[in-house]
Amino acid sequence: MPFSIPTFSRWNVNGLWIALPMSWACRSAISCANFVKWVLILLPICPRPAKNLLRINVRYILQSSMVNSQTSLHRPHFTTRPFTFSLLNWVLCISLAACVGAPAVTTPIALPPTPTRPTPNPEGTAAAFLDAWERADYAGMYSLLSPLSQDATSLEEFQQAYENVNRTATVTSVETRLLNALASGDKAAVRFSVTLHTTLFGGITREINLPLVLTGELWTVSWSANLILPELEPGGVLVANTSFPARANIYDRNGKGLAVQGEAVAIGVRPGQLQDEGAVLNVLSPLLGLTPQQLQAKYANAQPDWYVPLGEAAAADVQANLSVLYNLPGVTLDSYTTRFYPFTGAAPQVVGYLSAISPERLSDYQAQGYSGDERVGAVGLEAWGERYLAGTRGGTLSVALPGNQVRLVAESVRQPAQALYATLDRDLQIAAQQVLHGFRGSIIVLDANTGAVLTMASSPTFDPNLFEPTNPNRDQLTEVLNDPANPLLNRATQGAYPPGSIFKVVVASAAMLSGLYTRDTIYNCGNTWNGLGANNIKYNWTFGRGIRPPGRIDLVQAIATSCNPYFYQAAFDMDAQDANFLPQVAREFGFGAFTQIGQVAEAPGLIPDPAWKLETYNDAWRPGDSVNMGIGQGFVLVTPLQIVQMMAAIRNGGTLYQPQLVEKIAPPGGAPTYTLTPVPRGQLPLSPEQLETIRDGLRAVTTETYGTARFRFLGLEIPVSGKTGTAEDPGGGASHAWFAGYTEANQPDKPDIAMVVMIENVGEGSEYAAPIFRRMVEVYFYGKPSSYLMPWETAPASTPAP
Numbered sequence: 001m002p003f004s005i006p007t008f009s010r011w012n013v014n015g016l017w018i019a020l021p022m023s024w025a026c027r028s029a030i031s032c033a034n035f036v037k038w039v040l041i042l043l044p045i046c047p048r049p050a051k052n053l054l055r056i057n058v059r060y061i062l063q064s065s066m067v068n069s070q071t072s073l074h075r076p077h078f079t080t081r082p083f084t085f086s087l088l089n090w091v092l093c094i095s096l097a098a099c100v101g102a103p104a105v106t107t108p109i110a111l112p113p114t115p116t117r118p119t120p121n122p123e124g125t126a127a128a129f130l131d132a133w134e135r136a137d138y139a140g141m142y143s144l145l146s147p148l149s150q151d152a153t154s155l156e157e158f159q160q161a162y163e164n165v166n167r168t169a170t171v172t173s174v175e176t177r178l179l180n181a182l183a184s185g186d187k188a189a190v191r192f193s194v195t196l197h198t199t200l201f202g203g204i205t206r207e208i209n210l211p212l213v214l215t216g217e218l219w220t221v222s223w224s225a226n227l228i229l230p231e232l233e234p235g236g237v238l239v240a241n242t243s244f245p246a247r248a249n250i251y252d253r254n255g256k257g258l259a260v261q262g263e264a265v266a267i268g269v270r271p272g273q274l275q276d277e278g279a280v281l282n283v284l285s286p287l288l289g290l291t292p293q294q295l296q297a298k299y300a301n302a303q304p305d306w307y308v309p310l311g312e313a314a315a316a317d318v319q320a321n322l323s324v325l326y327n328l329p330g331v332t333l334d335s336y337t338t339r340f341y342p343f344t345g346a347a348p349q350v351v352g353y354l355s356a357i358s359p360e361r362l363s364d365y366q367a368q369g370y371s372g373d374e375r376v377g378a379v380g381l382e383a384w385g386e387r388y389l390a391g392t393r394g395g396t397l398s399v400a401l402p403g404n405q406v407r408l409v410a411e412s413v414r415q416p417a418q419a420l421y422a423t424l425d426r427d428l429q430i431a432a433q434q435v436l437h438g439f440r441g442s443i444i445v446l447d448a449n450t451g452a453v454l455t456m457a458s459s460p461t462f463d464p465n466l467f468e469p470t471n472p473n474r475d476q477l478t479e480v481l482n483d484p485a486n487p488l489l490n491r492a493t494q495g496a497y498p499p500g501s502i503f504k505v506v507v508a509s510a511a512m513l514s515g516l517y518t519r520d521t522i523y524n525c526g527n528t529w530n531g532l533g534a535n536n537i538k539y540n541w542t543f544g545r546g547i548r549p550p551g552r553i554d555l556v557q558a559i560a561t562s563c564n565p566y567f568y569q570a571a572f573d574m575d576a577q578d579a580n581f582l583p584q585v586a587r588e589f590g591f592g593a594f595t596q597i598g599q600v601a602e603a604p605g606l607i608p609d610p611a612w613k614l615e616t617y618n619d620a621w622r623p624g625d626s627v628n629m630g631i632g633q634g635f636v637l638v639t640p641l642q643i644v645q646m647m648a649a650i651r652n653g654g655t656l657y658q659p660q661l662v663e664k665i666a667p668p669g670g671a672p673t674y675t676l677t678p679v680p681r682g683q684l685p686l687s688p689e690q691l692e693t694i695r696d697g698l699r700a701v702t703t704e705t706y707g708t709a710r711f712r713f714l715g716l717e718i719p720v721s722g723k724t725g726t727a728e729d730p731g732g733g734a735s736h737a738w739f740a741g742y743t744e745a746n747q748p749d750k751p752d753i754a755m756v757v758m759i760e761n762v763g764e765g766s767e768y769a770a771p772i773f774r775r776m777v778e779v780y781f782y783g784k785p786s787s788y789l790m791p792w793e794t795a796p797a798s799t800p801a802p
Contacts, residue, residue, distance in 0.1 A: 046541025094335040122188035125219040130176040146220035170199035171546035186214035200369040201410035242395035251416040252426040261314035266472040273330035289343025309473035311344035334472040349490035352380025353464035391417030432457035441759035442492035448648040451657030462487040493602035496637040500727030503632030510585035511570040529565035559697025571630025583609035608635035648754035651742035656682040712770040719744040724765035733761040739769035
């Protein structure tokens, strides 16, 4: 519309009387023609100051118009950015009004503040787009696409394009950087670099031009798939051809196989066809790592014509006995290629097994280069060591184009898998599993000076070969999974139990640390204790058994005789001084927390204290809670691993070493990439004199006539110290049997060991756990058991002690 001189209000600027246009014309956009017209008319007649102001403002408007692509003078009207040009109109009108002039007024009129808006630029849109890409915010990226791009590609298709590249190329992260920008009119291009960090192909870096178009007031992205990778031209498909090395083996510390790739033989029998059962058992027992009694138990209740799986053996071992096996009627042999676990699984809860990739983990594994149909480590060392055992995949990443064209994007060379050497001793492990057969419980043997786990047996056990789908014996897996005894549970690390009298080691230590007791503190140990009143009598383990209580004893003798009243009183006295003191010391011994073993799941156990009881039960702590803790009962729960860690620390001088299951990791024929180093996790809070008091008490358990386990170690040449424990089952079953301790042989070629034996719901610690402890010491030092037989292998022994 024509521009006319409006009416004014006036004020003084830089000494000039300037009129403020109030008409609608100055508040609206003006045409290019009127703009030029009024400049040409007013410029000759303006006074010099106003003329200079007009020239400055005109130059500013023209420069702004040329710089800002939205306000280019090549456009027919200044109407695409109303806000910007309204502001320019005000500037021009002020200049024109200055040329007209007017008398001053005494009261100036204050102008309302005029808001300003930044001029959009293509770099801003590009930066937002790339930032969203780095965060995998595909919806955010899509919102910045131009309308034409959004019409051509749906959000679902857009997101799928990026996710397909991520999955195929094994992208783990994206890194971008803006380089430069060029804008011309309503089009722009921003050049950027992008690096796709991938698992299989390393970093894939490209420089790409990002095209943008002006949509209204915003720059938007004109998108195509080659903005992900330039090679992704229309019709192209990203393809990864990968190869991977054979899975590496898991060995024991001596190089004996625990999990190996190769040929195996599934072995079974048909009971009705057996003609020479003794010969069959003699051949199969060493092949399968099971005693003849264990083998017989497998088919004892089977029908004569049933096929009964017995286990699996290495093809090479079967071949060595093939002539004998083929001449034994009733024995069935089936070969298959597999991930094989010798001796029907040595330490299966530790070594683990393979399984198919679950749908929940599929995307995680695909990001690591797996196709999705592999079998991977499910638990234990197989799972923990997956990245070593599976090796590094290699291959090519390319784009398949129409017309059988292939464009290479990236390639990598596969790296061999690395073998994992466990700290376990396979022979000792198998011996532990055999001695536990028929019980529910666990055995752990540690190198007392390093924390290396030599044996970790949990019973009942299971055959990890049954998880192999090609195994002819796999039908037995259903029985394993449905077994109410839960053989998959690692009782050594996941079982949490009351420790019973073994916890008296902690209580004795706390009593000395409290200052209330010393090595020489005497207490008259009888059959009863009434410190909580006549209505709450506590009993010694000797009560009702016809066994005379020890009478006046010191702290060393209290440990050796496992005197309940002594430790009732000690706990009672500490509670009176500070109810939190005993729990605090227990935690310093490693209880109530994870051992950080790492490769297998574990439970933290429980050390109760007043705050815990109040929070858990909304009930106050009472002296009776401390008294129960004094003999390892009440709320206290520990794992066998925590107990043996404590015993190892007592043996080595007080250091709580982190238990470890991996000795080394090494590629074929190469130097180890990892070697076990002892990891101290804490120190027992005892002085050397106090530690020696505890050691003397544990030594007396097995050597003094009053020791609760002396009769179990008679004739054993290896010096042993330890503690019996008989713990009441909170579930109401029979008591749990404990024995934990260490050897003191000091042999240069055989490190001394710490060991724990825990048997669920069988009775006394000295009756069951201590004999097993002795058997394992014999196997460790002598390579086989001596002529000593355990009580259940002969007539019952004399009256047991806790």
